[in-house]
Amino acid sequence: MNLWQRPLKKLLLIAQQTTHRFRFNSLNSFVSLVLVGAVLSVALAACTGGSNGNNASTQNPTASPVAANKPNVELTLVSFAVTKAAHEAIIPKFVEKWKQEHNQTVTFKQSYGGSGSQTRAVIDGLEADIVHLALALDTQKIEKAGLIQPGWEQENPNNGIVSKSVAAIITRSGNPKGIKTWADLAKDNVKVITADPKTSGVARWNFLALWNSVIKTGGDEAKATEFVTQVYRNVPILAKDAREATDVFGKGQGDALINYENEVILAQQKGSKVDYVIPDVNISIDNPIAVVDKNVDKHGNREVAEGFVKFLYTPEAQEEFVKLGFRPVDEKIAQTKEVTDKFPKVNTLGTVQDLGGWANIDQKFFADGGVFDQIQAKNKR
Structure with missing residues (x-):
């Protein structure tokens, strides 16, 4: 459930309870129902931010000003140590693409270290917008700490796995x-x-x-x-x-x-x-990626964070992972001669x-x- 849906659900319940108490046998009752409808409409509009779906505040009505209104946006990426070279190759490509398409300049703060240590740092207050960790267990720990919404695995392809190795x-x-x-x-x-x-x-x-x-x-x-x-x-x-x-x-x-x-x-x-x-x-060493919901809503940069995560699944980004030794999650790329020549075949893969x-x-x-x-x-x- 999206964050804005929770208060909306409460408002709908209040409205439903109110209608059960009224009977259409007086003008006052009718006017009261009209007022309830008006209040509910205003609340709905406030929660959804309109019907065009382009406003990043649709994710959280209490978030700070959305990135769409800023000329410069900062993302904090927290990842495990061995991804550093890959991200340093991929990030400039994303920054250039985002600038062309959205006329925004994106800058990155990056932190690399042991996956377990990075996980604890995020839980203890390191305000990561995106976490790319060595194993799903670490991402699940951040979820249990209340920073990532349940269901993050379904937000992206391959249950959120963005890089692989053996x-x-x-x-x-x-x-x-x-x-x-x-x-x-x-x-x-x-x-x-x-x-x-x-x-x-x-x-x-x-x-x-x-x-x-x-x-x-x-x-x-x-x-x-x-x-x-x-x-x-x-x-x-x-x-x-x-x-x-x-x-x-x-x-x-x-x-x-x-x-x-x-x-x-x-x-x-x-x-x-x-x-x-x-x-x-x-x-099969599978490394997941996830947006840290609580932090992106606080920072107002959800749109850009989600854009970067999606970019990591594109052929352009996956090819950079391959160049730096990661096995691709994209099956079409996995079947190319470049990949089959580069990586020895493993016959029994657990x-x-x-x-x-x-x-x-x-x-x-x-x-x-x-x-x-x-x-x-x-x-x-």
Whole structure:
């Protein structure tokens, strides 16, 4: 339900109750009903902002002056660390397009960090207009905090998923430890670098990729727990987020790094020689986008925020994601030769839905006392 519909519903109920008390047996009663209708009409007009639908205040009658009346509009984008390069390529294209079509100058404040940390920052008061996070669970937490209206997944294609990737294993030059599969990470002589699932979205995906590799090949949960425990026993340090994990590995720690495929591709584009493997059994890493309703209504910039989100789904923006290593959510682009040549095929791809959805995953694996904490306790971390 839109925010303006709530007070309108109350007014309609009052009007309905009023009509039940009147009988058309006097002039006074008739005049009273006319007055009720007039008041209701004025209220409706105030709530909807007219019938043309062009006024951004239709979303919230208490919002500050709408962006349509401003020559300059500012948006605050809060995202997880590894999207920075993609957004820096896409934002200028959107700014130019919006200026041409609306004669407005849009500027962006941008914040990047671990998805879990970014989520907490928004809940604690960072006034994001748009959040692009590593996993839907983090967006759901902002929703539960009352900042995003329920149903945000249906506002955009693919249940709000705007970028995708898979997990990659990065090795030292020449792959001296001969690492080819997830199972190799459990060997006693292999040290693995990954981020902390308590603070990093990519780390949760890494954990699920390891777990999924056992379940998808016929193992049960006992086998999965045993395997993942051994891998984390080989982790000398848990980084704060994906970028920090990459830095730690780059400074010489570890034999293998688990990270997003797009991070590997970006590093190669920057001139780094990177040896890596995309395991044939993998997890679909799905990253959602959402408008933060409470903040855009406060800032009066909903129209522009929604315009930017929609732009991220256009071929123009999706091609930028592809250039920087993200797998496209647009199926037509996914079938192009450029994409099929760029990304190795994954034959067995698990999903969050296969594991029961994020609510179940969070409670089972990452909540206090969950599987991850139990594994860390076994490894005496």
